[in-house]
Amino acid sequence: MHYPQRQQGMTLLGWIIVLGLIAFFVLLTLRLLPNYLENFKVAETLASLKNEPDITRKSPAEIRKLIDRRFIINDVTRIEARDVTITNDKGRVTVRAQYEIRVPVLGNVDAVTKFDESVELIRN
Template identity: 35%
Template sequence: MRRTQRGITLLGFIIVLAVIGFFAYVGMKLFPMYSEYYSVKSALKGLANESGVAASDPARIQDLFFRRLYISYSENVKPQNVKIRRVDNGWQMDVQYEVRRPLIGNLDVVGKFHATQMLRRGGDGV
Protein backbone atom coordinates (compact mmCIF):
# COMPACT_ATOMS: atom_id res chain seq x y z
CA MET A 1 0.00 0.00 0.00
CA ARG A 2 1.24 3.41 -0.95
CA ARG A 3 0.47 6.44 1.20
CA THR A 4 -0.14 9.84 -0.41
CA GLN A 5 1.22 12.97 1.10
CA ARG A 6 -1.25 15.30 2.72
CA GLY A 7 -0.69 18.97 3.57
CA ILE A 8 1.91 21.47 2.54
CA THR A 9 5.65 20.85 2.18
CA LEU A 10 8.23 22.89 4.05
CA LEU A 11 9.29 24.64 0.83
CA GLY A 12 5.66 25.47 0.02
CA PHE A 13 5.14 26.81 3.52
CA ILE A 14 8.24 29.04 3.26
CA ILE A 15 7.06 30.43 -0.11
CA VAL A 16 3.58 31.18 1.28
CA LEU A 17 5.16 32.82 4.32
CA ALA A 18 7.42 34.97 2.10
CA VAL A 19 4.47 36.15 -0.03
CA ILE A 20 2.42 37.01 3.06
CA GLY A 21 5.43 38.81 4.57
CA PHE A 22 5.95 40.86 1.40
CA PHE A 23 2.33 41.99 1.30
CA ALA A 24 2.43 42.82 5.01
CA TYR A 25 5.56 44.93 4.41
CA VAL A 26 3.90 46.81 1.53
CA GLY A 27 0.82 47.33 3.71
CA MET A 28 2.99 48.82 6.45
CA LYS A 29 4.38 51.30 3.92
CA LEU A 30 0.94 52.22 2.53
CA PHE A 31 -1.06 52.48 5.76
CA PRO A 32 0.52 55.77 7.01
CA MET A 33 -0.02 57.39 3.61
CA TYR A 34 -3.72 56.59 3.58
CA SER A 35 -4.10 57.36 7.26
CA GLU A 36 -2.76 60.85 6.57
CA TYR A 37 -5.13 61.23 3.60
CA TYR A 38 -8.11 60.40 5.82
CA SER A 39 -6.82 62.95 8.35
CA VAL A 40 -6.82 65.56 5.57
CA LYS A 41 -10.38 64.62 4.59
CA SER A 42 -11.45 64.76 8.23
CA ALA A 43 -9.83 68.18 8.71
CA LEU A 44 -11.63 69.48 5.60
CA LYS A 45 -15.00 68.17 6.79
CA GLY A 46 -14.46 69.61 10.26
CA LEU A 47 -13.52 72.95 8.75
CA ALA A 48 -16.63 72.94 6.56
CA ASN A 49 -18.83 72.33 9.61
CA GLU A 50 -17.31 75.21 11.56
CA SER A 51 -19.65 78.18 11.66
CA GLY A 52 -18.55 81.36 9.95
CA VAL A 53 -15.62 79.82 8.08
CA ALA A 54 -17.01 80.85 4.69
CA ALA A 55 -16.93 84.48 5.75
CA SER A 56 -13.24 84.26 6.71
CA ASP A 57 -10.35 85.26 4.51
CA PRO A 58 -8.23 82.53 2.81
CA ALA A 59 -5.25 83.01 5.16
CA ARG A 60 -7.46 82.38 8.19
CA ILE A 61 -9.06 79.33 6.54
CA GLN A 62 -5.64 77.90 5.72
CA ASP A 63 -4.46 78.53 9.27
CA LEU A 64 -7.49 76.72 10.72
CA PHE A 65 -6.91 73.81 8.33
CA PHE A 66 -3.25 73.39 9.29
CA ARG A 67 -4.12 73.60 12.99
CA ARG A 68 -6.43 70.63 12.48
CA LEU A 69 -3.72 68.76 10.57
CA TYR A 70 -1.15 69.51 13.26
CA ILE A 71 -3.25 67.55 15.74
CA SER A 72 -3.06 64.41 13.55
CA TYR A 73 0.71 64.73 12.94
CA SER A 74 0.34 65.22 9.21
CA GLU A 75 3.73 66.02 7.71
CA ASN A 76 3.33 65.73 3.93
CA VAL A 77 0.77 68.47 3.31
CA LYS A 78 2.48 71.83 2.84
CA PRO A 79 0.91 75.29 2.34
CA GLN A 80 1.80 75.17 -1.38
CA ASN A 81 -0.42 72.04 -1.70
CA VAL A 82 -3.53 73.96 -0.59
CA LYS A 83 -5.52 76.08 -3.03
CA ILE A 84 -8.48 78.18 -1.89
CA ARG A 85 -10.67 79.90 -4.45
CA ARG A 86 -13.85 81.91 -4.26
CA VAL A 87 -17.04 80.23 -5.46
CA ASP A 88 -20.67 81.41 -5.45
CA ASN A 89 -21.56 81.16 -1.79
CA GLY A 90 -18.21 80.72 -0.07
CA TRP A 91 -14.88 79.02 -0.84
CA GLN A 92 -13.65 75.86 -2.50
CA MET A 93 -10.61 74.31 -0.87
CA ASP A 94 -8.45 71.87 -2.84
CA VAL A 95 -5.63 69.88 -1.26
CA GLN A 96 -3.41 68.02 -3.71
CA TYR A 97 -0.16 66.40 -2.62
CA GLU A 98 2.17 63.49 -3.31
CA VAL A 99 3.82 61.10 -0.88
CA ARG A 100 6.88 59.04 -1.81
CA ARG A 101 8.17 56.26 0.44
CA PRO A 102 11.11 53.94 -0.25
CA LEU A 103 10.05 50.31 -0.66
CA ILE A 104 12.95 48.03 -1.55
CA GLY A 105 16.29 49.20 -2.91
CA ASN A 106 15.63 51.79 -5.59
CA LEU A 107 11.87 51.10 -5.76
CA ASP A 108 9.53 53.66 -4.23
CA VAL A 109 5.84 53.67 -3.45
CA VAL A 110 4.22 56.89 -4.68
CA GLY A 111 0.78 58.04 -3.61
CA LYS A 112 -0.98 61.01 -5.21
CA PHE A 113 -3.84 62.37 -3.16
CA HIS A 114 -6.50 64.98 -3.90
CA ALA A 115 -9.32 66.20 -1.68
CA THR A 116 -11.85 68.98 -2.30
CA GLN A 117 -14.25 70.62 0.12
CA MET A 118 -16.79 73.39 -0.33
CA LEU A 119 -16.90 75.93 2.51
CA ARG A 120 -20.31 77.58 2.29
CA ARG A 121 -21.95 80.27 4.34
CA GLY A 122 -23.92 78.89 7.24
CA GLY A 123 -21.39 76.12 7.90
CA ASP A 124 -23.21 73.41 5.94
CA GLY A 125 -20.15 72.63 3.78
CA VAL A 126 -22.20 70.69 1.22
Protein backbone atom coordinates (compact mmCIF):
# COMPACT_ATOMS: atom_id res chain seq x y z
CA MET A 1 0.00 0.00 0.00
CA HIS A 2 1.08 3.45 -0.81
CA TYR A 3 0.13 6.28 1.56
CA PRO A 4 0.44 9.91 0.48
CA GLN A 5 3.14 11.84 2.27
CA ARG A 6 0.85 14.77 3.04
CA GLN A 7 -2.84 14.99 3.73
CA GLN A 8 -5.04 17.36 1.85
CA GLY A 9 -8.12 19.05 3.23
CA MET A 10 -11.28 20.07 1.51
CA THR A 11 -10.90 22.11 -1.65
CA LEU A 12 -12.31 25.59 -2.14
CA LEU A 13 -15.16 24.14 -4.20
CA GLY A 14 -15.94 21.69 -1.39
CA TRP A 15 -16.10 24.53 1.14
CA ILE A 16 -18.38 26.57 -1.11
CA ILE A 17 -20.78 23.63 -1.47
CA VAL A 18 -20.83 22.93 2.29
CA LEU A 19 -21.35 26.61 3.17
CA GLY A 20 -24.06 26.89 0.51
CA LEU A 21 -25.93 23.91 1.99
CA ILE A 22 -25.62 25.31 5.50
CA ALA A 23 -26.90 28.71 4.32
CA PHE A 24 -29.84 27.07 2.52
CA PHE A 25 -30.95 25.11 5.59
CA VAL A 26 -30.53 28.15 7.86
CA LEU A 27 -32.67 30.18 5.46
CA LEU A 28 -35.29 27.42 5.32
CA THR A 29 -35.39 27.22 9.12
CA LEU A 30 -35.74 30.99 9.44
CA ARG A 31 -38.63 30.97 6.96
CA LEU A 32 -40.51 27.97 8.42
CA LEU A 33 -39.96 28.38 12.16
CA PRO A 34 -42.51 31.23 12.56
CA ASN A 35 -45.18 29.01 10.95
CA TYR A 36 -44.63 26.25 13.49
CA LEU A 37 -44.49 28.68 16.41
CA GLU A 38 -47.80 30.19 15.33
CA ASN A 39 -49.32 26.73 14.93
CA PHE A 40 -48.44 26.02 18.56
CA LYS A 41 -50.44 29.13 19.48
CA VAL A 42 -53.40 27.91 17.40
CA ALA A 43 -53.29 24.48 19.08
CA GLU A 44 -53.02 26.14 22.49
CA THR A 45 -56.01 28.36 21.72
CA LEU A 46 -58.14 25.41 20.69
CA ALA A 47 -57.08 23.38 23.72
CA SER A 48 -57.95 26.29 26.01
CA LEU A 49 -61.58 26.01 24.88
CA LYS A 50 -61.88 22.89 27.03
CA ASN A 51 -61.51 25.08 30.13
CA GLU A 52 -64.31 27.42 29.05
CA PRO A 53 -67.48 26.86 31.13
CA ASP A 54 -70.58 25.72 29.19
CA ILE A 55 -68.72 25.87 25.88
CA THR A 56 -70.89 23.14 24.35
CA ARG A 57 -74.01 25.23 24.94
CA LYS A 58 -72.65 28.19 22.99
CA SER A 59 -73.45 28.81 19.36
CA PRO A 60 -70.75 28.51 16.68
CA ALA A 61 -70.76 32.32 16.38
CA GLU A 62 -70.04 32.70 20.10
CA ILE A 63 -67.27 30.11 19.92
CA ARG A 64 -65.74 31.89 16.92
CA LYS A 65 -65.85 35.16 18.86
CA LEU A 66 -63.92 33.51 21.72
CA ILE A 67 -61.40 32.07 19.27
CA ASP A 68 -61.01 35.44 17.54
CA ARG A 69 -60.27 37.20 20.82
CA ARG A 70 -57.69 34.59 21.75
CA PHE A 71 -56.08 34.76 18.30
CA ILE A 72 -55.72 38.52 18.75
CA ILE A 73 -54.19 38.10 22.22
CA ASN A 74 -51.77 35.41 20.97
CA ASP A 75 -50.90 37.41 17.82
CA VAL A 76 -52.11 34.70 15.43
CA THR A 77 -52.25 36.29 11.97
CA ARG A 78 -52.09 33.48 9.44
CA ILE A 79 -55.53 32.05 10.21
CA GLU A 80 -58.72 33.78 11.25
CA ALA A 81 -61.56 32.58 13.43
CA ARG A 82 -63.89 32.47 10.43
CA ASP A 83 -61.62 29.80 8.88
CA VAL A 84 -62.17 27.48 11.86
CA THR A 85 -64.76 24.73 11.33
CA ILE A 86 -67.18 24.12 14.19
CA THR A 87 -69.50 21.10 14.14
CA ASN A 88 -72.07 20.29 16.80
CA ASP A 89 -73.34 16.73 17.12
CA LYS A 90 -75.53 15.88 20.13
CA GLY A 91 -73.55 17.68 22.82
CA ARG A 92 -70.20 16.98 21.19
CA VAL A 93 -68.64 20.04 19.61
CA THR A 94 -65.63 19.63 17.34
CA VAL A 95 -63.51 22.68 16.60
CA ARG A 96 -61.04 22.22 13.74
CA ALA A 97 -58.44 24.54 12.29
CA GLN A 98 -57.16 23.14 9.00
CA TYR A 99 -54.94 25.48 7.01
CA GLU A 100 -51.73 25.79 5.03
CA ILE A 101 -49.12 28.50 4.84
CA ARG A 102 -47.07 29.19 1.72
CA VAL A 103 -43.76 30.97 2.26
CA PRO A 104 -41.40 32.09 -0.52
CA VAL A 105 -37.93 30.59 -0.10
CA LEU A 106 -35.89 31.64 -3.12
CA GLY A 107 -37.22 33.23 -6.28
CA ASN A 108 -40.19 31.21 -7.47
CA VAL A 109 -39.60 28.37 -4.99
CA ASP A 110 -42.11 28.23 -2.13
CA ALA A 111 -42.32 26.07 0.98
CA VAL A 112 -45.79 24.93 2.02
CA THR A 113 -46.63 23.87 5.56
CA LYS A 114 -49.98 22.21 6.25
CA PHE A 115 -51.54 22.19 9.69
CA ASP A 116 -54.58 20.39 11.04
CA GLU A 117 -55.47 21.03 14.67
CA SER A 118 -58.72 19.98 16.30
CA VAL A 119 -60.29 19.68 19.71
CA GLU A 120 -63.38 17.80 20.78
CA LEU A 121 -65.53 19.43 23.46
CA ILE A 122 -67.93 17.15 25.31
CA ARG A 123 -70.85 18.39 27.37
CA ASN A 124 -70.42 17.62 31.06
